[in-house]
Amino acid sequence: MSSEPRDPFSPGSVARQLDYCTFCPKMCRHACPVSTASGRETYIPQAKMDRLNQLRLGRGGWTAESTDPLWACTGCRHCTMYCDHDNEPGLVLFSGRAVAQQHGVTHPALASYSERFRTREQRLTEQVRTQFAGHLATSGEIGFWPGCDAIDKDTGDIAATLAVFERVGLADVQIVDAPQACAGYPLLAAGHRDLFRWHAGRVAASLRGFRKVAINCSACLYAVRAQYPAEGVNLRTEIVSLADLLAPAAGSLACPVEKRSVYYHDPCYHARYNGVLEQPRRALAQLVEVRELGWSRSDTECCGGGGLLPKTMPLVADQMAKRRLAEVQAAGGGMVVTSCATCTFMLKRNAPASVEVANLATAMAQLSETAFTVPAPAGDDDV
Numbered sequence: 001m002s003s004e005p006r007d008p009f010s011p012g013s014v015a016r017q018l019d020y021c022t023f024c025p026k027m028c029r030h031a032c033p034v035s036t037a038s039g040r041e042t043y044i045p046q047a048k049m050d051r052l053n054q055l056r057l058g059r060g061g062w063t064a065e066s067t068d069p070l071w072a073c074t075g076c077r078h079c080t081m082y083c084d085h086d087n088e089p090g091l092v093l094f095s096g097r098a099v100a101q102q103h104g105v106t107h108p109a110l111a112s113y114s115e116r117f118r119t120r121e122q123r124l125t126e127q128v129r130t131q132f133a134g135h136l137a138t139s140g141e142i143g144f145w146p147g148c149d150a151i152d153k154d155t156g157d158i159a160a161t162l163a164v165f166e167r168v169g170l171a172d173v174q175i176v177d178a179p180q181a182c183a184g185y186p187l188l189a190a191g192h193r194d195l196f197r198w199h200a201g202r203v204a205a206s207l208r209g210f211r212k213v214a215i216n217c218s219a220c221l222y223a224v225r226a227q228y229p230a231e232g233v234n235l236r237t238e239i240v241s242l243a244d245l246l247a248p249a250a251g252s253l254a255c256p257v258e259k260r261s262v263y264y265h266d267p268c269y270h271a272r273y274n275g276v277l278e279q280p281r282r283a284l285a286q287l288v289e290v291r292e293l294g295w296s297r298s299d300t301e302c303c304g305g306g307g308l309l310p311k312t313m314p315l316v317a318d319q320m321a322k323r324r325l326a327e328v329q330a331a332g333g334g335m336v337v338t339s340c341a342t343c344t345f346m347l348k349r350n351a352p353a354s355v356e357v358a359n360l361a362t363a364m365a366q367l368s369e370t371a372f373t374v375p376a377p378a379g380d381d382d383v
């Protein structure tokens with residue numbers, strides 16, 4: 001791989017990548033979990049890039065049907081791992097979604113998405129303020145921003161995180177009290193780049209009171225670190241993953257006499273964009289023997305949660321999560337821990353009876369017998 005710095009979203013770079021992929025002998029086809037799970041040749045990276053290239057060159061109209069393959073991508077970057085040209089089909093396909101939006105075309109499942117995103121933000125912000133009153137702050141040394149999926153799908157993970165903070169000497173870390181629940185990755189994945197830029201500016205203002213903020217969503221960590229600067233949004237706050245915060249503190253937790261073994265699933269955005277590989281393993285290793293899945297670290301396989309795939313192709317997304325857990329099931333079951341709220345949700349909802357899925361903080365709380373109370377559920381699951 002070359003180390004040449006480049007912006008995969010720039011028009012010149014997009015055109016070059018599309019041309020390379022169009023004439024490629026499909027070298028990365030095995031790496032795409034969407035085409036593998038769906039069994040559809042039109043969803044291999046080369047075919048998706050070729051489709052976007054034909055649309056770019058004006059060889060076909062921008063319609064819901066012609067743009068369908070653009071939505072068959074989680075942005076997981078696995079194809080890039082096997083590309084001699086360092087091409088970025090995930091990012092380029094997302095840029096194609098933005099062009100589709102400019103042509104007035106979106107995926108049918110994403111109709112009125114910007115309004116739905118705003119409504120969901122308001123609902124989740126109110127929910128976290130109600131369920132975690134007394135644990136909120138607008139400024140401080142370190143803040144914790146749970147992320148929209150944690151609030152929407154399982155606030156037990158947030159409660160567990162606060163309990164672990166208390167136990168490891170991080171009791172001063174409070175939940176960021178902001179009018180935004182999400183850093184905006186879904187807007188990027190939906191092709192709403194203008195709205196994403198506007199949203200990023202508001203998030204930057206909300207986080208300004210903290211020196212450092214830990215977030216529990218791998219895709220939004222990528223969005224904040226890589227796409228905020230690309231959109232000209234300067235964030236003075238340092239943004240880290242929750243695993244970054246927990247790893248050095250985990251040594252304060254009581255170590256079980258007998259360590260059980262636990263699998264770790266690398267979220268693809270953490271593994272291939274954010275460089276979050278060792279931190280969650282270090283945090284877990286204090287309490288368990290960490291077992292590796294067949295596809296792990298920078299070669300991890302996506303759980304199906306990225307790129308809004310659970311909205312646009314829910315059956316394929318679920319099939320990807322099932323594939324991810326099949327290895328554990330075949331080995332007799334066990335516990336799978338991950339470090340992203342979206343991955344946790346996707347894996348949990350597709351786990352067979354023999355497989356228990358837990359987010360990192362919840363696993364740390366359970367394994368160290370740190371008590372926490374799960375708030376009563378609220379809301380729906382529109383993403």
Ligand code: SF4
Pocket residue numbers: 020021022024025026027028029045046049079080082083084085086087088089
């Ligand atoms: S990403 Fe690379 S390997 Fe995959 S189709 Fe494009 S040029 Fe070929």
Ligand code: SF4
Pocket residue numbers: 031032033034035044045048072073074075076077078079080089090091
């Ligand atoms: S980024 Fe992931 S989902 Fe998208 S084309 Fe590449 S391998 Fe497939």
